[in-house]
Amino acid sequence: MASQKIKIAVVGASGYTGSDLVRLAVRHPDIEIAALTANTHAGKTMDEVFPHLGGLNLPKLVTTDAVDWSGIDAVVCGLPHATSQEVISSLPEHLKIIDMSADFRLRDADTYAQWYGNTHTALDLQKEAVYGLSEHYRDQIARARLVACPGCYPTAALMLLLPLVGAGAVDADDLIIDAKSGVSGAGRSLKQNVLFCEAGEGMTSYAVGSHRHSPEIEQELSVAAKRAITVNFTPHLVPMSRCEYLSVYARLSEGMSAAKLRALLSERYQDEPFVRVLPEGAPPATQHIRGSNSVLLSVFEDRIAGRVIMFATLDNLVKGSAGQALQNFNLMYGIEETTGLEQVALFP
Amino acid sequence: MASQKIKIAVVGASGYTGSDLVRLAVRHPDIEIAALTANTHAGKTMDEVFPHLGGLNLPKLVTTDAVDWSGIDAVVCGLPHATSQEVISSLPEHLKIIDMSADFRLRDADTYAQWYGNTHTALDLQKEAVYGLSEHYRDQIARARLVACPGCYPTAALMLLLPLVGAGAVDADDLIIDAKSGVSGAGRSLKQNVLFCEAGEGMTSYAVGSHRHSPEIEQELSVAAKRAITVNFTPHLVPMSRCEYLSVYARLSEGMSAAKLRALLSERYQDEPFVRVLPEGAPPATQHIRGSNSVLLSVFEDRIAGRVIMFATLDNLVKGSAGQALQNFNLMYGIEETTGLEQVALFP
């Protein structure tokens, strides 16, 4: 590794993904956080916006326009979609870019427009972008200038399903993904449904049949299946701050079994530091990966013959966002992939 | 209604279902709580065991043996299974009995033994018992001496699915029931997984492919389908105290649609005071029925053609247990069915 630190700017640092990126990056031995931007909070210190980041000697928040990019090597972008493509388009070419928004995840411009409601205005960059699911696009990420980090739900769904669909082990036309998320997935903006009194001590489903992570999951599964796949993806909001839990119901292909699926996943991920395939009979829990970059996978037999029940869990702000961004950063700079991501889950 | 109150005994009053029965029954205008039993707490006042029931002039807790049954008209039983059948077998014949345990729910003795691990020793009573799903067995309940209140999950699942399976509107062989429950479903006994630090701020699945409510759901759906049905039933533990939320994934029968299912449910339940079928696009939330005897049902189209996504939610301790017990009590005594159950949900 270079003796000199890599200077990064975190653009859009006032959201939860931005702040979690800062939490991790500030302890990364090869990173210097050189700039933090948040247009609506420009002029404030980071600990005025996020008091848990106090005492860390972070740069003050500035507007994106105010950054001197000549001193920056890489950008991690935590802006909302639409804004993200606009800002990234305007950045100098020497910068490596890791985007945590949805703007460069979907390779098809029409699909993007249909689901996000705005026309994509940076299609050239879109072509260049690599989908940043670290364990599955490692080589491309290592060579990329622009990496589009996957959504949190797609990360969990694809870590579980890509190997299985790719191997033809399950029926890709009968995938039901019941997802449960903590409230931080909704971000830090003010919405009534995420008030403590509204989201606490209860749960609901949301965006039923219409969540924007559906086409992203389908894009990647379609690649693996070599044909167009439609999945059921049904998210729920659960009273916890972090993490998500996916329960996936699938039909086995001929000759397959829960044990074979477990073996297939275990083999695929045996050298992966952030993935654990749990032994028979052990369901994962979000409590076991909170704050860490880990993914836990588990496979159970269904009582309906020929079906399986599978689970995937991760921390939506870490492996589902800022952690995977940093993992991709490591890949892009040839740094040991676990650097800055060794934190053990915080329990209880 | 008789001018004199009906004297009830709550047997097994020291668990959450027992205490919620007391919470409701103490305000029921036609009920006098004449005895409360809890063998391990005999001699204590109820508010030593449940301080929220203080100031209500409740009888002291005694052992079941100590009750003078001659002064009692009806028994509500909140004991664990196996104990329940033993105690109920020993009760005098003049008593009407509403059992909240699992002991008299399964009509097949072998199924009971297989799932509960003990041989049923009161098969005569089992034959006599009526399955207490109030809205579906109303007439039989009204004539019954012994009513077996359904489990909380079966109540939610069957309220949604019985009319649909009965009408042949969905494929009964492809039902996936992803259930999420609050922690009170595990009862008040001391187990590590329900400690605040273990169950809080996170979630997991449990009893995957092996939950005892599966055969109960299947028993009733098989009646409706007129053939043996196996369902996927996968429960999860969510960090809230009360309520449960079922997400049900089903395949439509030929000619059916989400709208038709919604219409079918709306018609079936149009006169039911405790059931609301929500309009298109409105998912239910547990927050909206906490503490009440209501069930909310909702139907959505799936993006996979020919499939639907449905939700059912109720308070596991009320409609899922003590509330339905009281509803059945009202039916058994010819009292207006909503009496004592008018409480509006507590939100926030």
Place this chain on the structure above:
Amino acid sequence: MASQKIKIAVVGASGYTGSDLVRLAVRHPDIEIAALTANTHAGKTMDEVFPHLGGLNLPKLVTTDAVDWSGIDAVVCGLPHATSQEVISSLPEHLKIIDMSADFRLRDADTYAQWYGNTHTALDLQKEAVYGLSEHYRDQIARARLVACPGCYPTAALMLLLPLVGAGAVDADDLIIDAKSGVSGAGRSLKQNVLFCEAGEGMTSYAVGSHRHSPEIEQELSVAAKRAITVNFTPHLVPMSRCEYLSVYARLSEGMSAAKLRALLSERYQDEPFVRVLPEGAPPATQHIRGSNSVLLSVFEDRIAGRVIMFATLDNLVKGSAGQALQNFNLMYGIEETTGLEQVALFP
């Protein structure tokens, strides 16, 4: 009681105090909810704004201007302060008014202006208003046209301290009130600090030395002490939706003891249906009064000689607001005081 129901309007029904008033009033046998107002939600049904109030046949929300007051007997007002006095000033004289805002609680106009930042514009009404601490101003409330319901914190503090300060049993110049509140005390408006992710799984203090309930507590204690009293009042925000818990630290007057204070409180409240003074050694818990109109009080010896530790707990939305409003309504109409308020606490 009149054979005809009393027609009430709830003005400002879209906040948590308004909705809790509706929750209770809709089951009050002598009340007909004839109008519900919420200017920003006019035209909606109540269950669009509060889905837990579905199925209750409530009137639609209208603007306050749109109400035909000739058909209304009484108004319960859940508006924010400043707005409240403006609206109440404009109401016809035949209406009895129960105000849950802070506008008519402080008898001194300067104190009001100092703490609330706006000049009081309805001083005539202020003079007429009765402070609605039911157990302490019962006779005046019964005769009043306008009742100003106390703040939630003052209700808890005064229920505990008024008898003690009035009897000279504690040093009124050395009262430390450490208060902990659930998040609903902050209302339903969108503020960052009450998001689930911000308020959950942690706690903080707020408004230290500057909370608006301080002068209200002091006003009433000064009356009891017959001289001006200043108290320490330090509120904290705790991750629960409802209820509040006050820990009060005081110095005993000569000859006093924890036991004597307990006896004094027990005697004072022996006939009060909503107040329980707990026996020696029993601390109250918010879980024991959630959703009910009860107040629990408790007194302990301090290890520092001559000092005591006392606790008071209540549900901020019930006895701290909507429940006490209804209790005052009962007093104003000569209805049995507990009517509509018999709900037992919801636990767990």
Place this chain on the structure above:
Amino acid sequence: MASQKIKIAVVGASGYTGSDLVRLAVRHPDIEIAALTANTHAGKTMDEVFPHLGGLNLPKLVTTDAVDWSGIDAVVCGLPHATSQEVISSLPEHLKIIDMSADFRLRDADTYAQWYGNTHTALDLQKEAVYGLSEHYRDQIARARLVACPGCYPTAALMLLLPLVGAGAVDADDLIIDAKSGVSGAGRSLKQNVLFCEAGEGMTSYAVGSHRHSPEIEQELSVAAKRAITVNFTPHLVPMSRCEYLSVYARLSEGMSAAKLRALLSERYQDEPFVRVLPEGAPPATQHIRGSNSVLLSVFEDRIAGRVIMFATLDNLVKGSAGQALQNFNLMYGIEETTGLEQVALFP
């Protein structure tokens, strides 16, 4: 630092303090976890007992008797009191010992016996033990063989009060410490009051006037004040897993002010990496230090003349226990004090 890692044994690794020590120590560059003991779980892997510690190549749990101490350099002890002194007495002399129990905190044997209910059987070791409040006993800790880590509450209280009492800035005879703790403070053992359904969505006080951390706080404050001090210490249980929050009410000494206290604390802790004194008007929040080794202190004026309101917050399992243990370990081995403790707080 030695090129070879220091081999530690964690004795009593199956509680929350033990597991948090492992969470931190496993990432400490100079530590090798050579043994983990837990008598009731001997034979299990650590991730069977704590699944969040999976994938870390930890040694299996063994009984304490089974450890070969010759290969161990240091012991961190997470046993309950009484057991702790028994086990530590039996350990070979070459071991450095960091005890997280209460057994060696109180220097007076009678005080120990009075508060803990058992006679101290290792008084020689007690004499040798250094009270491990890192920032205040740094030199003694560096030279110690046996360090008694303070209780969580005493750590918070003393970090705030030692400098103030030592400087005579507040009246040490009028200190009121209202403490609020997350539920993990009660440990992982099965008790009804810490079930999710009992401790969730509500709060209470406990051990009023009788908490065992009182004499520990008093012991150290008495040293600082050079006379015997008695404090009011009143703990509360709040529905969060980690952290604690102390609100301290004090009377200023002549000539003192909130600003002067703040200045005094700021100066005292200006070079301390784990202590932050917040600026005027900023209350701390537990959310800001969760999972980190930080302590936040804050001082406010009271509205009662001559009084102040102060706050201290820390993570009970980190700075209040395992983190401080590791900080002391660093001191004992001459390692940079922050090593292994750099984790930023996890928020949200």
